[in-house]
Amino acid sequence: MKYFFQVGNHPKLAKSELEAVLRRENIDFEISFVIENIIVLETKITLEKNLLKLLGGFVKFGIIEFETTRNNLQKDIFQYLIKYNYEKIFFGLNNFTSENLKLNKIGLELKKELKNSNKNCRFVSGVENPLSSVIIHKNNLDKENGFDLNFISSADTILVGRTLAVQDYNFYSKIDYGRPAKDDLSGMLPPKVSQIMINLAEIKNNKLKVLDPFCGSGTILQMAALQGVINLIGYDNSVKAIKDTTENLDWLKKSFDLKFNLELETLGIENLEQKIKAGSIDVVVTEPYLGPAMRGSEGNDFVKKVQEELSQLYTKMFTQLEKALKSSGVMIIIIPEIHIKGKIYQFNINELIGNKLQVENEWQYSREKQRVVRNIYKIKKVT
Numbered sequence: 001m002k003y004f005f006q007v008g009n010h011p012k013l014a015k016s017e018l019e020a021v022l023r024r025e026n027i028d029f030e031i032s033f034v035i036e037n038i039i040v041l042e043t044k045i046t047l048e049k050n051l052l053k054l055l056g057g058f059v060k061f062g063i064i065e066f067e068t069t070r071n072n073l074q075k076d077i078f079q080y081l082i083k084y085n086y087e088k089i090f091f092g093l094n095n096f097t098s099e100n101l102k103l104n105k106i107g108l109e110l111k112k113e114l115k116n117s118n119k120n121c122r123f124v125s126g127v128e129n130p131l132s133s134v135i136i137h138k139n140n141l142d143k144e145n146g147f148d149l150n151f152i153s154s155a156d157t158i159l160v161g162r163t164l165a166v167q168d169y170n171f172y173s174k175i176d177y178g179r180p181a182k183d184d185l186s187g188m189l190p191p192k193v194s195q196i197m198i199n200l201a202e203i204k205n206n207k208l209k210v211l212d213p214f215c216g217s218g219t220i221l222q223m224a225a226l227q228g229v230i231n232l233i234g235y236d237n238s239v240k241a242i243k244d245t246t247e248n249l250d251w252l253k254k255s256f257d258l259k260f261n262l263e264l265e266t267l268g269i270e271n272l273e274q275k276i277k278a279g280s281i282d283v284v285v286t287e288p289y290l291g292p293a294m295r296g297s298e299g300n301d302f303v304k305k306v307q308e309e310l311s312q313l314y315t316k317m318f319t320q321l322e323k324a325l326k327s328s329g330v331m332i333i334i335i336p337e338i339h340i341k342g343k344i345y346q347f348n349i350n351e352l353i354g355n356k357l358q359v360e361n362e363w364q365y366s367r368e369k370q371r372v373v374r375n376i377y378k379i380k381k382v383t
Contacts, residue, residue: 002032002064003047004152004161005039006096006130007057008192013363013376014057015039017199021054024202038096038152040064040159052165054227056195059133062150062163069157070099074106077149077160078113081121086145088120094130097153103129133166142166175222180251181244183217189287189334193365193374194223197332200361200378201283206230208282211324213269213317218245220285221262222252230260235275237268269313272320281324287334287374288317294371298340307338307345311352318353322381331357331379336372337364349377358382 007014011034018039022029027047032040052061068076081091091110093103107123114121124131124139131141131148141148141163148163175191176182197220203210206228212220215234224232234245242264249262267275269288291306314335321331335352338345349359357379366373 001044001046002040002042002159003061004064004150004159005041005061006059006150007037007039008059009367010057010363010365011037013196013365014055016361016363017055017057017196020199020202021051024199024204025051025054033154035096035153038150040152040154047164049165052167053171054199056192056199056223058167059130060136060148060163060166062148062161062165064152064159064161066160067154067157068160070101073101073151073158073160074110077106078110080160081110081114081147082117082119084145088122089114089145089147090122090124090140090143091147091149092124092126092131092136092139092141094148094150096130097151097158099153101151133169136163136166137169174255175226178255179217179222179248181217181247183240183244189216189219191219191223194220194285195227197285197334197376198224198227198229200376201285201330201332203227203229203283205282209233209280210283210285211235211276211281212286213267213272213284213321214286214288215245215264216241216287218248220287221245221249224285225249225252225258225260226256232260233263233276233281235265235267235269235272237266239266242266269317269320273323276324278323279326281321282326282329284321284325284329284331284333286332289313290334290336290372290374291338294338294340296340296371300343303338303340303343303345307347310336311347314347314352318357322354322356325381327381327383329381331377331381333377333379334374335377337375339371339373349375353379356382 029041029043093107095101104125111123126135136142136148140146150161152159209231210224210229211233213235215236221232221234291310335347360380361378363376
């Protein structure tokens with residue numbers, strides 16, 4: 001069976017996340033092709049709608065229903081829709097091809113043809129292409145009698161895919177804004193990014209010990225718990241952070257009826273070995289302190305000083321985490337990249353980690369004009 005996935009703003013990161021989740025779920029797959037923000041892949045089994053709930057980096061996913069050409073597109077869509085016997089159907093169109101398809105014109109003509117064939121229908125159009133998750137959900141396009149159709153280029157043909165599920169924006173809003181404690185100064189890691197990081201770790205055994213030594217407001221631990229991890233450890237050198245994490249994880253447990261073991265304590269990274277037995281941690285997922293907020297007017301001397309101080313922190317951090325990790329343990333960690341006045345200040349990851357840790361992969365997460373860019377690394381302990 002052939003499926004398509006629409007990624008968010010970070011295609012490389014999302015593709016790695018998807019591959020990691022499918023491997024973790026023991027789903028055999030083969031990626032057919034990737035074009036801009038669409039991934040098309042084949043599997044031997046049916047993918048369930050709930051798969052999207054496991055992914056943080058995707059807008060929607062669906063099944064490829066048929067293949068056609070530009071000349072036959074409208075005719076083939078009509079033949080596809082007319083066969084369904086619902087009292088009323090809702091349909092919307094999305095163009096992921098390089099062709100200038102006039103979606104409103106096609107949609108209105110299809111609506112007219114369907115009504116002339118006694119088919120009660122509603123064409124859902126939007127100013128934006130593709131249609132947003134909100135529009136799709138609020139207009140019933142993700143329901144049984146809804147058809148959010150997606151046009152995807154494939155060599156000289158067009159694949160037509162029907163959306164099966166869209167990202168649950170209400171869920172992420174609840175996780176982010178509904179929790180009781182939030183610190184806008186230290187707890188700014190988005191839940192979606194935390195979910196992606198957890199997925200990149202490929203935690204196949206939910207009993208593994210997962211550590212976040214810079215837990216902040218507990219976002220990473222929250223997303224790990226929601227993914228089924230039951231042994232969570234969180235440290236932070238801030239008393240407030242531990243208090244916030246405690247409140248948020250208690251709220252999460254009650255709100256989603258979750259069961260997990262949680263160890264929290266105020267502790268600086270330099271003292272980690274006092275609490276963690278050497279070689280006892282399976283997975284580390286964390287965003288350490290990234291430095292002070294940058295306004296963009298900082299001078300070179302100030303930024304270089306920040307970079308030097310962070311380098312010292314990160315060197316201590318990797319020394320401690322290497323000791324804590326089991327043999328072949330995995331670390332998903334963020335290291336910043338500072339962009340000020342057209343200059344980029346980077347950290348040499350290989351110098352920071354030493355010779356007992358090895359970088360397996362790296363990705364970048366950033367927003368437009370962001371001054372502190374997140375570089376995400378997958379690091380393994382080597383024996």
